Every structure is written in structure tokens, then in C-alpha cells.
Amino acid sequence: MSGPDRDAEARRWLRYATEDLLAAETLHQQQTPSPRHICWLAQQAAEKSLKALLVFLQIEFPRTHDLDALCALVPERWTVRTKHPDLAELTEWSVEARYPGEWDDATSHDAREALTQARAVHALASADLASGGVRLAETNQSNG
Numbered sequence: 621m622s623g624p625d626r627d628a629e630a631r632r633w634l635r636y637a638t639e640d641l642l643a644a645e646t647l648h649q650q651q652t653p654s655p656r657h658i659c660w661l662a663q664q665a666a667e668k669s670l671k672a673l674l675v676f677l678q679i680e681f682p683r684t685h686d687l688d689a690l691c692a693l694v695p696e697r698w699t700v701r702t703k704h705p706d707l708a709e710l711t712e713w714s715v716e717a718r719y720p721g722e723w724d725d726a727t728s729h730d731a732r733e734a735l736t737q738a739r740a741v742h743a744l745a746s747a748d749l750a751s752g753g754v755r756l757a758e759t760n761q762s763n764g
Contacts, residue, residue, distance in 0.1 A: 626676060627754050633672035634746060634756070641665035641742055644735055655726035659713035662731075662738035663687070666710055669738075669745035673700060676749055685714030687741075700744040710737045 644661035647653050663685070670690040674681045679693050687707035694701040713734055716723040726734075750756050 626678060630672045630676035630749060630754055631756070633668050633675055634749065637665045637668035637672060637742055637745075640668060641738055644738065648731060648735060653728070653731065655728055655731040656713075656716075656718075658731035659716075659726045659734040660718055662734035663710050663713040665738045666707065666741040667714070669742045670694065670700065673698065673745045673748055676752055676754060685711060687711045698748045700741060700748055703744055704737070704741055707737065707741070710734055710741075 640661045644658045644665060647658050647661070666687055667685060667690065670687060671681060674690065674693055677695070677698075681690055681693055684690065687710055691701055691704060691707060696702065712723075713726070713730075716726070746756060
């Protein structure tokens with residue numbers, strides 16, 4: 621993939637991450653928020669943020685929701701890798717928030733924690749992409 625195409629695809633992944641994070645933030649502001657949806661969207665925002673960076677770095681990644689596994693693919697010199705070495709709790713919401721089962725329901729506290737981690741991963745991945753030369757101003761533009 622050429623540099624401009626790679627940058628555009630990384631911006632697209634980051635735009636999706638931003639949209640998921642904004643949706644989680646919007647739900648969090650509701651009178652009766654849904655913690656499980658907030659947790660799931662927060663996990664998705666972090667996952668897509670990491671994948672945006674991996675696309676930019678041209679590192680192939682498996683189809684996984686495991687944030688620690690994705691983060692481990694990022695070279696050590698990138699900030700998101702050094703600042704967030706443990707994303708296991710956020711990873712759990714990729715499944716636990718979507719299906720009833722043997723897990724406890726997400727709480728307001730869980731939602732706040734998930735949002736905090738997702739915001740941090742998104743901000744660090746965005747900063748890493750910007751320092752790599754990706755023009756993030758184009759992230760919020762639609763493809764139309």
C-alpha cells in the first residue's frame with residue numbers, strides 16, 4: 621500500500637474509533653446510560669485506534685478483540701505501547717458487554733473506567749499517528 625493510501629486507511633480506522641468513542645461519550649451523558657453499551661463502544665474505540673496505528677505501520681494483525689495482543693504488535697518506541705501495557709480489563713468488554721452469560725452486568729463505575737482507558741488509548745494512538753506524519757485533520761471528513 622502506498623504512503624497516501626496507507627495514511628488514508630489509517631485515518632479511516634481512526635475515524636471509526638472516534639465515532640465509537642463519541643457514541644460512548646454521548647451514551648454516558650444520558651439520563652439513564654447503558655453501562656454495557658458504553659463499555660463495549662469504549663473497547664471498540666480502543667481496538668480501532670490500535671488498528672489504525674498498525675495499518676499506518678503496515679503491520680498485519682489478526683482478527684481479534686484482544687487489545688493486549690494488538691498493542692504488543694506495536695513497536696516499543698510508540699507511545700501507546702509504553703503508556704498502556706495492560707488493556708486486559710478493557711478487552712473483556714468486547715464479549716462480556718454484548719452477551720448475557722456468566723459475567724456480571726457492567727456498572728456505572730465500569731463504564732467510567734472503560735471510557736477513561738479508551739480516551740487515553742485513542743489520544744495516544746492519535747498522537748503517535750500525528751508524529752508519524754499522518755494529517756489527522758482529515759480524520760473527521762466523510763468519504764462522500
